[in-house]
Amino acid sequence: MSADRSSAEDVFLARQDDRAGRRIQVFIVVKTAPTPSAKYVDTVCVAGLVVSPGPLRWVRLYPVPFRHLDFERQFRKYSIIEVDVAAPDHGDGRPESLKVKDFNRITVLEETGSDSVRRHEIMRDVEPTTACVLYSGAKADPAGATSLGLVAPIDPRIEVAASKGWSESQKRTIEAHQDQLALDLGAELRRDAPPLESPPFQAWYVYRCETDGCREHRQGILDWELTALQRRAQKEGGDARSWIKERFETIMLSRERSTRFILGNQAAGHKRHTFSVLSIYYPKREAVNRAMMALSSLF
Numbered sequence: 206m207s208a209d210r211s212s213a214e215d216v217f218l219a220r221q222d223d224r225a226g227r228r229i230q231v232f233i234v235v236k237t238a239p240t241p242s243a244k245y246v247d248t249v250c251v252a253g254l255v256v257s258p259g260p261l262r263w264v265r266l267y268p269v270p271f272r273h274l275d276f277e278r279q280f281r282k283y284s285i286i287e288v289d290v291a292a293p294d295h296g297d298g299r300p301e302s303l304k305v306k307d308f309n310r311i312t313v314l315e316e317t318g319s320d321s322v323r324r325h326e327i328m329r330d331v332e333p334t335t336a337c338v339l340y341s342g343a344k345a346d347p348a349g350a351t352s353l354g355l356v357a358p359i360d361p362r363i364e365v366a367a368s369k370g371w372s373e374s375q376k377r378t379i380e381a382h383q384d385q386l387a388l389d390l391g392a393e394l395r396r397d398a399p400p401l402e403s404p405p406f407q408a409w410y411v412y413r414c415e416t417d418g419c420r421e422h423r424q425g426i427l428d429w430e431l432t433a434l435q436r437r438a439q440k441e442g443g444d445a446r447s448w449i450k451e452r453f454e455t456i457m458l459s460r461e462r463s464t465r466f467i468l469g470n471q472a473a474g475h476k477r478h479t480f481s482v483l484s485i486y487y488p489k490r491e492a493v494n495r496a497m498m499a500l501s502s503l504f
């Protein structure tokens with residue numbers, strides 16, 4: 206995405222058409238951990254890049270009752286899906302936010318692998334930002350500021366601590382659903398799923414961004430993979446904390462990888478300047494180089 210004026214205007218116009226309602230193709234880069242929801246039992250935040258119709262732009266699809274979708278609708282990260290979208294219902298005025306109009310009309314078009322040229326091509330075209338730029342933008346204009354972005358972390362490290370568990374209101378939401386089948390909650394949702402458990406640990410990344418004079422950021426990791434990994438560790442009798450360190454630090458922050466964080470902010474108006482790490486993109490440098498070579502040979 207180039208930052209010139211005409212492309213900014215193209216993005217603005219495309220977003221207007223998205224909110225008016227249409228079918229778009231989205232390359233998925235974010236699936237956050239499920240959290241309790243009064244309406245849908247539990248939901249996740251999905252975000253990605255619109256690849257068609259262009260121009261390339263960030264979108265947030267929220268809420269998505271992912272665990273309750275039919276299996277064939279349960280897309281993986283780095284899939285390209287086709288989905289009907291429209292303006293969100295409840296005053297989420299963030300420019301990237303959309304709602305899914307019919308969960309049963311989600312179609313998975315393509316799953317891109319880690320060596321897929323397509324995957325690297327899309328990510329290459331995303332204009333990077335920094336955590337400091339996102340923060341100051343949301344401070345200055347909580348309603349209209351950019352609320353999703355790709356940043357390069359400098360000297361990142363992870364902090365892991367015991368989770369505080371669900372809040373009182375989240376607990377009440379889960380209890381309220383326990384005697385009730387997902388079926389009762391609307392014809393859209395057909396799958397029941399086991400009650401949502403809070404994972405034992407939460408984690409943060411501490412790093413500097415590329416803005417000159419950046420002091421430090423400490424941002425919570427909301428990626429679903431963090432929760433899923435802990436479930437697997439529990440199931441297999443592993444130590445969840447060391448599993449987190451191994452995957453989210455040793456592997457994801459390895460020097461062999463060109464690691465980027467996808468940041469997103471909170472919906473509540475007074476918390477818009479609070480950004481979290483929604484997803485980690487950590488391709489091997491050699492895979493990026495190979496894909497770029499393949500791309501250049503196409504022209």
Ligand SMILES: [Zn+2]
Pocket residue numbers: 335336337338413414415416419420421422
């Ligand atoms: Zn910074």
